[in-house]
Amino acid sequence: MKTKKLPLAFWIFIGLAVGILAGIILIPLEIAGMTGVAFAKSYIKPWGDIFLNLLKFVVVPIVLFSIASGVISMQDIRKVGSVGGKTVIYYMCTTAFAVMLALILASVAKSTGIFSELRTEGLEYTPPEGKSIMSVIVDIFPSNPITPLANATMLQVIVISLFLGFGILLAGEKGLTAARVVDSFNEVFMRIMDLIIKLSPIGVACLICPVVAENGPSILGNLVAVLAVAYVGYIVHAVLVYSTTLGALAGVSPVKFFSNMAPAMMMAFSSASSVGTLPFTLECSEKLGARREVASFVLPLGATINMDGTAIYQGECALFIASAFGIDLTLGQMLTIVLTATLASVGTAGVPGAGMVMLTMVLQSVGVPVEGIALVAGIDRVFDMGRTTVNITGDAACAVIVSKMEDKKLARKK
Numbered sequence: 027m028k029t030k031k032l033p034l035a036f037w038i039f040i041g042l043a044v045g046i047l048a049g050i051i052l053i054p055l056e057i058a059g060m061t062g063v064a065f066a067k068s069y070i071k072p073w074g075d076i077f078l079n080l081l082k083f084v085v086v087p088i089v090l091f092s093i094a095s096g097v098i099s100m101q102d103i104r105k106v107g108s109v110g111g112k113t114v115i116y117y118m119c120t121t122a123f124a125v126m127l128a129l130i131l132a133s134v135a136k137s138t139g140i141f142s143e144l145r146t147e148g149l150e151y152t153p154p155e156g157k158s159i160m161s162v163i164v165d166i167f168p169s170n171p172i173t174p175l176a177n178a179t180m181l182q183v184i185v186i187s188l189f190l191g192f193g194i195l196l197a198g199e200k201g202l203t204a205a206r207v208v209d210s211f212n213e214v215f216m217r218i219m220d221l222i223i224k225l226s227p228i229g230v231a232c233l234i235c236p237v238v239a240e241n242g243p244s245i246l247g248n249l250v251a252v253l254a255v256a257y258v259g260y261i262v263h264a265v266l267v268y269s270t271t272l273g274a275l276a277g278v279s280p281v282k283f284f285s286n287m288a289p290a291m292m293m294a295f296s297s298a299s300s301v302g303t304l305p306f307t308l309e310c311s312e313k314l315g316a317r318r319e320v321a322s323f324v325l326p327l328g329a330t331i332n333m334d335g336t337a338i339y340q341g342e343c344a345l346f347i348a349s350a351f352g353i354d355l356t357l358g359q360m361l362t363i364v365l366t367a368t369l370a371s372v373g374t375a376g377v378p379g380a381g382m383v384m385l386t387m388v389l390q391s392v393g394v395p396v397e398g399i400a401l402v403a404g405i406d407r408v409f410d411m412g413r414t415t416v417n418i419t420g421d422a423a424c425a426v427i428v429s430k431m432e433d434k435k436l437a438r439k440k
Contacts (some may be wrong), residue, residue: 028184038292041227045296049238068238074236074296077229080222081302084215086178090187091212092322096190098205099319105324108435109428113324116424117332118368120267123366124334124416125336128259128341135255136349153316180301180330212322219305224287227304230296237407255409259338260412264429267334268423276313276430286313287422294418298410300329303418311422314428324428328421331383335416339409340367340388347389347398359392368393 048070052062060068097106146398166181168174194201195210269280284291285359290306304325311321344363348355355363366388389396400407 037227038230038289040227040386041231042292042296045231045234045236048231049235052235052239063236063239066239071236072232074232074234076224077222077232078297078299078302080225081297081299081305082178084185084219084222085301085304086175087211087215088219088308089180089183089326090175090190090310091208091215092190092318093184093187093326094194094208095212096319098194098208101195103195105193105432106191109320109323109432110327112428113327113424114331116271116427117328117420119331120271120334120367120420120424121337122364123267123369124259124263124337127339128256128262128362128433129345129363131255131259131262132342133280134344135251136345152366157352162434178301180326184326184330209211212379223305223309227292230293235332237411252342252402253405255346256339256342256409257412259342260335260416263334264339264416264419271425271427272423275427275434276315276353278426278430283314283423283426286310287419290418290422291415295411298407298414300414300421303414304329307418307422307425309419311425314426315421316422316425319434320432321425322428324425328424329418332420332424333417334420335413337367338385338416340385343385343402343409344392344394344401347401348392348394350398350401353394353396355392355394362391363388387440396401 051064056064057063057065058255077369097103099108099364115224133250167185168179168182171186173179174186194204197204265280268283272278272280272283287310290303290310294300294303294307307325307329311325316324341363345355367384385399386396389398
């Protein structure tokens with residue numbers, strides 16, 4: 027009798043549970059003359075970092091070759107424009123909705139006394155150097171092909187892969203050899219990705235353990251309400267928006283979607299990196315029926331510009347920090363937050379902590395003291411885990427929806 031192989035999601039869940047349990051156990055311990063927290067950070071976290079580094083190593087070549095391969099397989103530049111247009115519209119709409127949802131939930135929390143004025147003396151936070159809109163646009167286009175690949179500057183890598191795909195298409199027969207090389211490299215790195223993904227239960231355990239050990243006690247402090255409101259927003263947005271859009275536009279049931287997305291969601295939760303989770307998201311999206319060429323284009327773009335979870339964090343934290351300083355935001359300021367958070371999501375790196383940069387931009391846009399970020403900075407990693415999970419879930423939902431819409435469009439033409 028053939029035994030049924032347990033799915034990867036099960037082992038990732040086991041890894042997540044073991045990591046959380048180990049983190050809790052380590053909090054009160056003292057090992058080899060150091061605290062349990064220090065032990066977790068010194069001897070457990072490095073193994074998680076190695077796993078994350080392996081994922082980051084494979085992400086750039088996967089983005090480069092999968093997008094180029096996707097463009098080539100579409101065989102028509104106009105089709106790329108059609109997929110790209112639908113993708114950007116979906117991402118922008120869901121991000122704007124996410125900010126509005128966060129502001130509604132935060133307003134309710136404020137009116138019920140959950141968010142209140144706090145002591146803010148002595149708070150310090152140095153905001154990172156900001157960029158103008160035109161600087162952001164200029165930075166999308168690389169001045170050489172090597173630096174973006176070396177630095178994993180995702181928007182520039184996407185631009186390089188698009189031009190590579192377009193160039194091969196326009197070359198016609200002379201580009202066939204290059205097309206085969208791109209497809210070959212794409213397949214090679216997909217196989218490497220499969221090998222790395224097999225290590226994910228161990229990687230997840232090693233990533234989550236030090237986070238739990240370090241943040242366990244602080245989560246139980248005064249900021250538990252802020253975290254609770256954020257996570258309610260994450261769950262409501264994921265269930266409401268993605269379930270509705272998937273059902274209406276792609277005919278995919280929420281149960282099927284979330285059960286298939288479980289491995290990617292657990293990886294995102296433990297790593298807090300959209301880019302690092304990209305190989306998982308790609309695999310899960312294909313299981314849900316997204317075509318490889320569409321998913322290969324939509325998902326890397328989403329890891330860079332789709333920030334639904336981050337947008338919820340921006341809206342909620344902006345209102346919380348304003349409340350802490352005794353500032354009442356007007357309707358106009360709230361609309362400014364919606365606009366700023368939606369636009370700021372474009373080009374924000376899909377790596378841990380990028381949300382802090384966006385939050386600085388949002389606070390500055392409505393005149394709320396950026397020093398208030400110090401109130402939430404200590405538990406930013408806990409926010410980051412939830413918002414990254416929402417971000418990658420939105421990426422996958424978009425990939426499935428756009429793929430199904432393109433299939434319907436193709437069927438009508440026949």
